[in-house]
Every structure is written in C-alpha cells, then in structure tokens.
Amino acid sequence: MQTPVYLDNQATTPVDPRVFAAMRPLYETHFGNASSSTHRHGWYVEELVTLAREQVAELISAKPEEIIFTSGATESNNLALFGTCRAQLSRSPKQNTTVISASTEHRAVLDPLAKLKSDKCEIKLLAPNKDGLIEPEVLQAAVSPECTLVSLMLGNNEIGVINDIASLAAVCRENGSLLHCDAAQAAGKIPVDVKALGVDLLSISAHKLYGPKGIGALFVRASLPKSSIEPIMFGGGQEQGLRSGTLNSPAIVGFGEACRLAKIELEQEGKRLQLLATRLFESLSNSLGGVQLNGAQSNRLPGSLNLSFEGVESAELLGKLSPHLSLSSTSACSSGHGKGSHVLKALGLTEARQRSSIRIGIGRFNTEEDITFASEQIRSAVKELRQT
Numbered sequence: 001m002q003t004p005v006y007l008d009n010q011a012t013t014p015v016d017p018r019v020f021a022a023m024r025p026l027y028e029t030h031f032g033n034a035s036s037s038t039h040r041h042g043w044y045v046e047e048l049v050t051l052a053r054e055q056v057a058e059l060i061s062a063k064p065e066e067i068i069f070t071s072g073a074t075e076s077n078n079l080a081l082f083g084t085c086r087a088q089l090s091r092s093p094k095q096n097t098t099v100i101s102a103s104t105e106h107r108a109v110l111d112p113l114a115k116l117k118s119d120k121c122e123i124k125l126l127a128p129n130k131d132g133l134i135e136p137e138v139l140q141a142a143v144s145p146e147c148t149l150v151s152l153m154l155g156n157n158e159i160g161v162i163n164d165i166a167s168l169a170a171v172c173r174e175n176g177s178l179l180h181c182d183a184a185q186a187a188g189k190i191p192v193d194v195k196a197l198g199v200d201l202l203s204i205s206a207h208k209l210y211g212p213k214g215i216g217a218l219f220v221r222a223s224l225p226k227s228s229i230e231p232i233m234f235g236g237g238q239e240q241g242l243r244s245g246t247l248n249s250p251a252i253v254g255f256g257e258a259c260r261l262a263k264i265e266l267e268q269e270g271k272r273l274q275l276l277a278t279r280l281f282e283s284l285s286n287s288l289g290g291v292q293l294n295g296a297q298s299n300r301l302p303g304s305l306n307l308s309f310e311g312v313e314s315a316e317l318l319g320k321l322s323p324h325l326s327l328s329s330t331s332a333c334s335s336g337h338g339k340g341s342h343v344l345k346a347l348g349l350t351e352a353r354q355r356s357s358i359r360i361g362i363g364r365f366n367t368e369e370d371i372t373f374a375s376e377q378i379r380s381a382v383k384e385l386r387q388t
C-alpha cells in the first residue's frame with residue numbers, strides 16, 4: 001500500500017491506465033486536427049473523435065449529436081447558464097427573466113449565476129431540506145412564467161446526496177422552463193439517462209470518472225430550438241458553433257474510453273464502493289461515538305461520505321492525517337479560499353458541526369486494505385485530538 005492513501009475522489013480521480021493507453025497514440029502518432037478535412041491525418045483523428053463522442057453519449061443515453069465537448073464541467077455550466085440566459089435576453093430584450101438554482105450547488109454554477117445577475121435577470125437560490133435535497137414542492141412554489149432556466153445538480157460533490165431530477169424536471173416542463181443539471185459528480189458513479197431525467201442540458205467532466213483533466217461535455221437536447229442557447233466562445237465554429245476551438249482530441253479519446261469503462265463497470269463498482277463506505281462509517285461510529293453522517297442517509301453517491309466528529313476541528317484532523325490520508329473538508333475549489341463549506345451551512349448544521357466535518361471519497365483504485373488503514377488512522381487521530 002502506498003501512503004498517503006488517496007480518499008479525495010470527489011476532487012478528482014486518477015486516470016485509469018486503460019484510459020491513458022487509449023490516449024497515448026494521439027500524442028505519439030495521431031496528432032492531426034480533427035477538423036482538417038483534406039488529408040488522412042485529419043480524417044483518422046476525426047474517426048477517433050466520432051467514436052469517443054458515441055461513447056460519451058452512450059454513458060448518459062444521449063445521441064452523439066447532443067454532445068458538445070468543452071474543457072470540463074465548469075465550462076459546460078458556464079455555457080449552459082450564460083448561453084441560455086443571453087439567448088433569452090436577446091430574443092426578448094424587453095422582458096425580465098429569472099433563473100432558479102440552489103444554495104448547495106457547486107461554485108461552477110453559483111459564480112456564473114452571480115455574474116448573470118442584473119436588472120434584467122433575477123437569480124433565486126432555493127434552500128435544501130435537512131437532507132441536502134431540493135424538494136419538487138419548493139421548486140414548484142418558486143417557479144413563475146419569467147423563469148426561463150432552472151439549474152440543479154444531480155449528485156452533490158460535498159455530501160454525496162442525489163437530487164430527484166426527474167420530479168424536478170416535471171415541474172420545469174409544466175412551467176415551460178429549461179432544466180440544466182450539473183452531473184459532474186454523478187456521471188460514471190450512478191446511472192445517468194438524460195431522457196429518464198428529463199433534462200434539457202447536462203454537464204459532465206472526464207476527470208471525475210477516471211479520465212483526463214481539461215475535458216468535459218455539455219449535453220444539449222437535440223429537440224431544443226437552436227435559438228435557446230448561444231455560444232460564449234467564438235472562432236472556428238466547432239461543435240455546431242457552440243464551442244469554437246480545435247478539439248482536444250487526445251483528451252476526447254480518453255474521455256470516450258473512460259465513459260465506455262464506466263458504463264460497463266458502474267454497477268459492480270458502485271456496489272463495491274458502497275460497501276467500503278458503509279464499512280468505514282460503521283467502524284468509525286462504533287469505535288468513536290459522536291460521529292454523524294451529513295446529508296441524506298440513503299440514496300447517496302457510492303463511496304461518498306461526509307462525516308462530523310464531535311469536538312474535533314476538521315482543519316486539525318486533516319493536518320494530522322495528511323501524512324497518511326489525502327482527504328478534504330470541502331470541495332477543492334472552496335478549500336483553497338479557506339472559507340467554510342457553503343453546502344454544510346445550507347444544511348443548517350451548527351457552526352461547530354460544520355467545522356468538525358470531513359469529506360471522504362472512495363474510488364475505483366481504493367482497496368479494502370486502504371479502508372481498514374483509513375479507519376485506524378482516523379480513529380487514532382480523532383481520539384488524540386479529543387484528548388487535547
């Protein structure tokens with residue numbers, strides 16, 4: 001076993017060696033530009049990109065032409081939010097518009113929304129229930145005819161809870177609002193079917209599912225009128241004009257392979273990760289006491305835990321554990337700012353409990369041995385900190 005053991009798979013996942021093997025030839029030999037239509041160097045890469053697009057589409061039960069490759073879920077979210085709001089405002093410049101989202105969303109949704117906010121565009125953030133979920137009734141009460149877009153995530157990156165997107169989508173449909181869903185944390189971990197979910201737009205990211213960093217996709221429902229979304233980047237007109245720029249073909253091929261593997265292995269892997277997470281939680285709560293699971297107790301992303309240790313400061317706990325375990329207390333993006341978790345705050349947890357919480361993300365390459373080791377390390381660190 002190599003230490004520190006990596007248990008921060010919500011922040012990013014290691015690249016699967018099979019993914020890297022698929023990408024390698026694109027760096028070594030197949031360097032062509034997928035848009036070069038006059039020679040074999042281009043044609044061959046275009047074929048590889050076509051296959052990858054099919055593999056990505058298949059993971060989420062979409063059509064290949066519904067996949068727009070981007071640099072990641074952050075860009076997909078920005079394209080979905082700015083793209084639809086600007087399109088709406090340019091279609092009906094005299095009308096005000098409202099976007100509804102939730103206080104538990106990733107910063108890659110909350111920050112673009114903060115920028116979108118204007119006299120013409122109102123932003124409403126819904127509060128979750130105590131489990132961290134957005135209830136369809138709460139959305140129902142908030143929608144209005146001006147609401148053009150709703151953006152709600154599938155799996156939460158901090159607490160691992162899963163929104164009932166299909167029921168939320170029904171509310172949006174009835175109201176005539178578009179629904180965007182940030183599925184970066186959920187795709188590859190639980191089944192994601194864009195038709196069953198009833199979403200119009202959905203963001204995913206390769207590096208959350210054992211693919212390379214810097215590549216992701218926005219699903220744009222084929223039946224969505226072209227005038228519903230505008231590009232936010234301009235240039236060569238790639239990706240149906242929605243995302244200009246030379247395709248990152250090595251990363252796209254890796255993303256495709258990562259999605260193919262996820263599709264095949266998701267069910268078994270999910271069961272294994274769920275088992276490991278349950279075992280870790282039970283061993284910690286049985287041996288320590290004062291351990292609480294944050295967010296809904298059931299229907300969670302497999303392998304994802306967010307735990308509070310009564311009487312312990314998470315910053316101290318993480319510091320003590322860092323030689324042995326790579327863990328975090330909140331999303332990687334927020335931990336850099338030194339601010340607390342906006343998600344735990346939205347759950348209404350006491351300040352003390354927010355400050356005593358850590359996030360654990362068990363992934364594909366974690367073994368039973370890793371989990372036994374993690375349990376021992378966390379137990380002894382918590383005991384020590386509680387004594388001081």
Ligand SMILES: *Cc1c(COP(=O)(O)O)cnc(C)c1O
Nearest residue numbers: 072073074106108157184185205
């Ligand atoms: C990781 C993550 C993102 C950002 O994805 P990038 O591909 O790193 O830009 C957005 N939303 C959620 C829920 C995430 O987990």
